[in-house]
Amino acid sequence: MVSYFATCLCLSNKKEYPSFFRTIPSDAFQVTAMMEIIKYFKWTWVGLIASDNDYGQYAMRNFNEEMKAIGCLAFSETIPKIMTKENLLRIVSVIKESTAKVIVAFSTGLEMSLFMKEMIHQNITDRQWIASEGWSTSTLLAARDNFNILGGTLGIAVHSGQMKGLTNFLLQVRPDLDPNNNLVMQFWERMFACKFVESGVNDSGSIISDSKKCTGLESLEGTDTAYSDVSNSRISYNIYKAVYSLAHALHNLMACEHGKGPFENKSCANIANLQPWQLLQYLKNVDFINQLGERVAFDENGDALAIYDIVNWQLDKSGTVNIKTIGVFDKAAIFGKELFLQENSMFWKFDNGRCPQSICSASCLPGTRKAIRKGQPVCCFDCIPCANGEISMQNDSIECVQCSDDYWSNLEKTWCVLKEVEFLSYEDSMGIALTTLSLSGTCLSICVLTIFIYYRNTPVVKANNSELSFLLLISLTLCFVCALCFIGKPSHVTCMLRHVMFGISFVLCISCILVKTIVVIMAFKATLPGNNIMKWFGAAQQRGTVFFFTFIQSLICIIWLSTAPPFPVRNSKNINTKIILECDIGSLTGFSCLLGYIGLLACICFLLAFLARNLPDTFNEARFITFSMLIFCAVWITFIPAYISSPGKYTVAVEIFAILASSFGVLLSIFAPKCYIILLKPEENNKRALMGR
Structure with a gap:
């Protein structure tokens, strides 16, 4: 009823073996113990060989299922009952070619001995063996000649007890x-x-002397043999537990009180006529602590509480292979503490003296993800770096996680960091340079305006329509000032102000130039006999024309702002690593109308000035206007591709540069020659010189 040596997993089937109990652990627990060792040393790539019998095949099937949770099998081979040279060479070749450094073997000592001869012959020494209970304590294999192959073997052994x-x-x-x-x-x-x-005759038939006759009084106390060595009583200890289990069952059976028994009508068994099925009832409930302090009990399958010794094959000082106990696996221990190993007492046969690694692929570090190799086990994979904007924070991540909109991955792809917020500020070097240019242009415009006001009664100023010149200089000043609205952190006010101020100031500027061009052409035509066209385009009409053109732009701005005004946005799409604070135009139609109107006036102005370029030198302002409009158009045509291709804050910088460049072009082209005459050639600033031709 109680076995002390049968370990086959099949015997745990209560339907087939309802009355079977055992004090030796089932092979299922042996596999569990091996799994704990494999997990302890982080081996995920393991080879497996097993005997072609119930012991080996049940263990192989169970091990294969358990291994899926923590790793992969590099290979799985069965040692046939009849070992041919061909089969032996094939299995050894599989082991030799495999990258797995750890091999688990469910077999007996005799089967492994035949197998190890070929391993020794091929000198395959770089493998770590994990021995099943069937050969972990085999003295046949634990020989000095096998130590190069089996040295350092870790084995599962039946727990020994010092009775x-x-x-x-x-x-x-x-x-x-x-x-x-x-x-x-x-x-x-x-x-x-x-x-x-x-008769004194021995086995060979020869006569022996009286001194060779056994008296039965010889003393065993002076002998030192395996008989008297109880230091590793493994199977004997299981017999000890089996006998005491039956003894406790019988004791409990005899202690039964009538009316409280486990059988029909609460009856008790009759010890004088004891039936095996009656003892079976008490054997199921056996639970006691033996003299060694170990708990003895059976689970629902009749299996004892699993406890194994973990052994390690080492050489002692005399050069003999010593199977040393270096740990224990106790299934009844606290969860997570079932396996105990004395690592300091372990021997590894490898050159570095350390525990070997047995993995198909190295663990993927944070910042990468696992990519399974096609057609290979899940333990074999490549480590792919996470894409920009994605992270993985743990080892062996299956996928990378996308950072949220306002965050971006660091260089190692292990953490999401807040994106850098970027805008053209007054503090950075580019902002300072553009601010300086804007203020310089503003001051220069004011200085020219001051000069023109001071010399307003001189022929040069009068001949160039002083009122329109004053208004043009004011509009240029506004053009330079509006560039400042594009610098700094965007807000709802600055986003609307920058576009409105830009549109109106430039239309005012172009309108003044256009009217000046018209005035130049009409003034020339008025000099012809009988032509009095200037009376229809006097000062009032000129002012009205300028403000009419400007009013149209103002109307465009009002409609734009009232329907879909510009607003500040956080743009993280153009540059992934940064958040660009910029102004969204709101309505593309409104912005297009604003720019289109400026472009239309500039083109008309350029055409009229170009047609009037051949007027007499005295009235050569048309040439300057033509040149200024040529610069204006060239700047804004060049601005389009530069604006599109510029990233981040440089987009705004390009727009500011276009505003300043076109403003400087108009200011210098039209007013630089006049200021040169007024300030440096005052002798030419008179009516005679002006009317010389």
Whole structure:
């Protein structure tokens, strides 16, 4: 009813074996113990070989299922019952070619010995073996000649126990205690090299002397053999637990009180007529602490509480292979503490003396993700860096996580950091340079206006329509000032103000130039006999024309602002690593109308000035206007591709530069020659010089 040596997982099936109990752990627990060792050393790429019998195949199937949770099998091979040279070479070749450094073997010592001869022959020494209970303590394999291959083997061994009084019991054995026990007599004759025979004839038929006859009084206390060595009582300890389990079951059966029994009508068993099924009922409920402090009980499958010794194959000082216990696996321990290993006592046969690594692919660090290799196990993968804007914060991440809109991945792709907020500010070097240019242009316009006001009664100023010149200089001043609205952090006010001020100031400027061009042409035509056209385009009409053109632009701005005005936005699409604070134009139609109107006036002005370029030199202002409009148009045509291709704050910088460049072009082209005459050539600033031609 209670086995002390059968480990097959199949025996846990209560439907087939309802009355089977055992004090040796099932192979299922052996696999669990191996899994804990593999997890402890972080081995994820493991090879497996097993015998072609119930012991090996059940264990192989169970191990394969358990391994899926923590890693992969590099290979899985069965050792056939009839080992041919061809099969042996094939299995050894699989091991040799595999990258797995750890191999688990469910087999017996005899089967492994045949297998190891070929491993030694091919000198495959760079493998870490994990031995099942079937050969972990095999003295046949634990030989000095096998140590290059099997040295450092980790094994699962049946738990040993130091049973009190066992040594004294063994030493008290005498052949006369039971004359019918032939086994004891054979042991005695072997131990003391004597014979229990009256004739004095030994096995070979020769006569032996009286001194070689066994008396039965020889002492076992002075002997040192495996018989008296109880330091590794493994199977004996399981027999000990099995006997005591039955003893406790019988004790509980005998202690049954009538009316409280487990059987029909709460009856108890009759010890004088005991049935096996009655003892079975009590055996199920056995639960006691033995003299070694170990709990003995059975689960619902009749399996004992699993406890294994973890052994390590080492060399002692004499050069003998020592199977040393270096840990324990106790299924009944606290969760997470089932496995205990003394790492300082372990021996690794590898050159560096350290635990080997057995992985198909190295762990993917944070900042990367796993990409499974097609057609290979999940443990074999490549580590792909996360894309920009994505992160992974853990090892072996399956996928990268996208950062939110206002965040971006750091260089290592391990953390989302707040994006840099960018706008053209007054503090950075570009903002300072553009501000300086804007203020310089403003001051220059004011200086020219001051000069013209001061010299307003001179022929040069009068001949160039002083009122329109004053108004043009004011509009140029506004053009330079409006550039400042584009610098600084965008807000609702500045976004609307910058476009409105830009549109109106430039239309005012172009309108003044256009009217001046018209005045130049009409003034020339008025000099012809009988032509009095200037009376229809006097000062009032000129002012009215300028303000009419400006009013149209103002109307466009009012409609634009009332329907879909510009507003500040946080743009993170153009440059992924930055948040660009900029102004959204709101309505593309409104912005297009504003720019289109400016372009229309500039083109008309350029055409009229170009047609009037051949007027007499005295009235050569048309040439200057033509040149200024040529600069104006060239700047804004060049602005379009530069604006589109410029990233971040440079987009605004390009727009400001276009405003300043076109404003400087108009200011210098039209007013620089006049200021040159007024300030440096005052002798030419008179009516005679002006009317010279």
